[in-house]
Amino acid sequence: xxxxxxxxxxxxxxxxxxxWMPPMCQYSAAPEGPDTGAPDDWHFAHYAARAAGGTGLIVxxxxxxxxxxxxxxxxLGIWNDTQVAAFRRITRFLKSQGTVPAIQLAHAGRKAxxxxxxxxxxxxxxxxYGWRPVAPSAIAFADGHPVPxxxxxxxxxxxxxxxxxxxxxxxxxGFEIAEIHGAHGYLINEFLSPYSNHRTDAYGGSYENRxxxxxxxxxxxxxxxxxxxxxxxxxSATDWLEQDGWTxxxxxxxxxxxxxxxxDLLDVSTGGNASGVRIPVGPGYQVPFAARVxxxxxxxxxxxxxxTEAEQAEKILANGEADAVLLGRExxxxxxxxxxxxxxxxxxVHVPDQYHRxx
Numbered sequence: 001x002x003x004x005x006x007x008x009x010x011x012x013x014x015x016x017x018x019x020w021m022p023p024m025c026q027y028s029a030a031p032e033g034p035d036t037g038a039p040d041d042w043h044f045a046h047y048a049a050r051a052a053g054g055t056g057l058i059v060x061x062x063x064x065x066x067x068x069x070x071x072x073x074x075x076l077g078i079w080n081d082t083q084v085a086a087f088r089r090i091t092r093f094l095k096s097q098g099t100v101p102a103i104q105l106a107h108a109g110r111k112a113x114x115x116x117x118x119x120x121x122x123x124x125x126x127x128x129y130g131w132r133p134v135a136p137s138a139i140a141f142a143d144g145h146p147v148p149x150x151x152x153x154x155x156x157x158x159x160x161x162x163x164x165x166x167x168x169x170x171x172x173x174g175f176e177i178a179e180i181h182g183a184h185g186y187l188i189n190e191f192l193s194p195y196s197n198h199r200t201d202a203y204g205g206s207y208e209n210r211x212x213x214x215x216x217x218x219x220x221x222x223x224x225x226x227x228x229x230x231x232x233x234x235x236s237a238t239d240w241l242e243q244d245g246w247t248x249x250x251x252x253x254x255x256x257x258x259x260x261x262x263x264d265l266l267d268v269s270t271g272g273n274a275s276g277v278r279i280p281v282g283p284g285y286q287v288p289f290a291a292r293v294x295x296x297x298x299x300x301x302x303x304x305x306x307x308t309e310a311e312q313a314e315k316i317l318a319n320g321e322a323d324a325v326l327l328g329r330e331x332x333x334x335x336x337x338x339x340x341x342x343x344x345x346x347x348x349v350h351v352p353d354q355y356h357r358x359x
Contacts, residue, residue: 003317004310005347008056008324010264010300012228013176015100015324017056017349018317019338022267022304022326023104023179023234025061027074027116031129037064037077038086047090050331051099054338054349057324058099059232059267060090062106062181065159065166069107069187072114073129078105078166084173091174098350102177104234105166105221107159109187110135110148110196136191136213137198142275156203156213159187164220171225178225179232180217184272188214189236192254193246193273211254215261222262230264232302237270237289240277248289252296259299266293267302267326284312291321302326310341 005017028042029035039060047058064070064077077083087103094101113130114121123145124130134155135148151159163180170178182188190196191213197204203212218233225231235254239245255266268290271279279285286305294301303322306329307313313325330337339358342349351359 002314002342002345002347004314004325004345005342005349010177010230013100013230015056016098017054017338017347018324019055019313019341020057020302020324020326021050021055021059021331022328023059023061023181024328024332025071025075027072029074029076031073034082035086037067037070037075037079038083039076039090040086043076044090044093048093048097049335051094051097052352052355053334053336054342054351055099055331056338057102057177058094059102059104059177059179059326060087060175062104062108062186063166065105065107065162068112068131068134069159069162071106071108071112071186072116073124074116078103078169078173079162081169084169087170087173087175095174097352100176101174102179102232103170103173103175104179104181105163105170106181107162107187109133109185109190110139110141110145111185135187135196136203137196139196139198141185153201153203160213160216160220163217164224167221167224171229177230177232178221179234179267180214180221181234182214183234183236183267183269185236185274186272188217189246189273192250193239195239195241195245195274207250207253211257215257218258218261218263231262232265232267233258233263234267234269236272237268237286237293239273240271240279241274245274248292251289252293255293255297255299259297263299265300265302265323266290267304268293269304282306283308284316287316287321294320294322304328310344313341314345
């Protein structure tokens with residue numbers, strides 16, 4: 001059997017294949033009004049198409065645990081019951097296609113309150129649905145970005161509680177897996193990295209202090225997330241800085257800590273915390289970071305980063321570099337990528353009855 005189309009069981013959840021869709025923001029929710037942050041017809045059609053295309057696991061895009069935790073005012077959120085009800089429509093359909101629905105719980109930190117990427121992504125003020133971002137330290141992300149409010153210890157604990165509340169709502173919305181967003185320069189990543197965390201209290205300085213917030217979030221979510229359901233963590237394995245940043249060595253060390261606190265899989269990405277860095281982008285360029293975590297720890301990993309071809313994905317799994325692959329841009333281009341890959345590799349994948357002529 002093709003390694004790409006072998007099922008994978010984590011806790012009591014079985015994912016039918018290793019073709020997974022990573023969280024990719026659509027920036028398409030209502031920015032104000034009673035449906036603020038709730039998924040709409042666009043989100044349903046977007047996720048439904050990939051499920052009908054045979055994708056084994058779909059991780060719904062970065063979803064704010066609070067209004068201030070969104071990257072843009074058009075992001076999804078899961079801080080109220082209206083949003084929960086809207087998500088149920090999506091999770092029901094994904095399950096009907098045999099796809100496991102997951103959701104990424106997120107707080108954007110100092111990178112919050114920006115415009116949509118196709119509008120330039122510039123910071124937004126209160127006159128354009130915006131707000132003042134927060135961060136571990138009062139350090140702007142980049143030139144032209146506002147200096148964020150430095151969180152107090154009480155405010156940090158409030159955000160920990162928001163992650164737990166969001167996990168409770170995610171469960172009520174029908175999600176089978178939750179993923180904590182600790183990557184790409186957003187709030188948890190900002191605490192982890194000495195590049196963005198200059199605190200001198202219990203949340204800054206040493207490795208143990210800089211990882212404290214992340215582990216408190218994991219503990220709070222794991223406490224309310226059922227024991228039979230998996231919990232993922234997405235990490236940027238490196239800041240791509242020569243010094244004073246989060247490193248691959250840190251990631252390997254932290255992976256063991258995360259597993260001890262109840263994380264079931266590490267979703268390994270890179271970058272996003274430092275502006276203007278040079279990243280050697282190419283096919284599979286982030287896979288070696290996942291492979292190292294898999295080789296040096298017992299925590300399962302998923303690999304990302306310009307994985308586009310069926311044979312390429314199959315080789316990553318067959319070589320033991322990862323336990324699953326996450327295809328982003330390729331699934332945007334081709335919602336039925338999994339079905340086409342199964343045909344190429346001789347694998348088996350769910351095909352809706354209505355699409356039987358495509359087999």
